Amino acid sequence: MTGDNASVTEKVMALERAVLDRWYESDSVPYSEKFTTDATYFAPGLPQRIDGPDVQKNLASFTGQIPVQRYEMINPSVDVHGDTAILTFNLVTYETEEGASEVVDRWNATEIYRHTEEGWKTVHAHWSFTQ
Amino acid sequence: MTGDNASVTEKVMALERAVLDRWYESDSVPYSEKFTTDATYFAPGLPQRIDGPDVQKNLASFTGQIPVQRYEMINPSVDVHGDTAILTFNLVTYETEEGASEVVDRWNATEIYRHTEEGWKTVHAHWSFTQ
Numbered sequence: 001m002t003g004d005n006a007s008v009t010e011k012v013m014a015l016e017r018a019v020l021d022r023w024y025e026s027d028s029v030p031y032s033e034k035f036t037t038d039a040t041y042f043a044p045g046l047p048q049r050i051d052g053p054d055v056q057k058n059l060a061s062f063t064g065q066i067p068v069q070r071y072e073m074i075n076p077s078v079d080v081h082g083d084t085a086i087l088t089f090n091l092v093t094y095e096t097e098e099g100a101s102e103v104v105d106r107w108n109a110t111e112i113y114r115h116t117e118e119g120w121k122t123v124h125a126h127w128s129f130t131q
Numbered sequence: 132m133t134g135d136n137a138s139v140t141e142k143v144m145a146l147e148r149a150v151l152d153r154w155y156e157s158d159s160v161p162y163s164e165k166f167t168t169d170a171t172y173f174a175p176g177l178p179q180r181i182d183g184p185d186v187q188k189n190l191a192s193f194t195g196q197i198p199v200q201r202y203e204m205i206n207p208s209v210d211v212h213g214d215t216a217i218l219t220f221n222l223v224t225y226e227t228e229e230g231a232s233e234v235v236d237r238w239n240a241t242e243i244y245r246h247t248e249e250g251w252k253t254v255h256a257h258w259s260f261t262q
Binding site for chain 1: 169171173175176177178179180182205206208210212213214215217219220221239241243245254255257259260261262
């Protein structure tokens, strides 16, 4: 039982927001920990896809190096089918210094969740900059 | 019945290669037609995600405008779970003029397939340039 689609959507959105809140406080560990050990991952700055335990290792390494930013998740969509949920959204980040309101980055984000024995985990993610 | 994982992998890979062969001959219609009418899509050049029938419409519009290129699919991975298949790969394109061997583009590609009454269709795709 993975729950009805509305409750899955709510759960996956809450999970994603929780780890992004931490990411933009410069703690990438919670984001890294939501990946399965056989996940696949694409992001800018990587020459190619990274796979398996390298995903968690790569992501955890950013802790302390991410500039603190405010983020806005735009138009999230969750497509639930069986125990797979496809979460997609755009995301805009802003400077947080007092008086600042500049956009830092504009992202396209794909997060594929699967229901596992440990709850909903990410099996694939793909982040890119919009142009 | 969606078949065992090996046969699904083979089917999805064959579908993807068939439409990419046409895409790089400047015919985007076969690629556009493998999307469901409720699909979601991210690609460079778009300011944000596009959804639903706009995906097919957007993609079909490229016919005749895509430079003819040779492409190489690198390290494809297919993660089959129930009637969902997550296909990811890197892709490099090359000039095709005689004597040319220059790389044109380097891509990260995510294609989420779902088994439907019309066979395996794409419900989400995300393409980005590697950096």
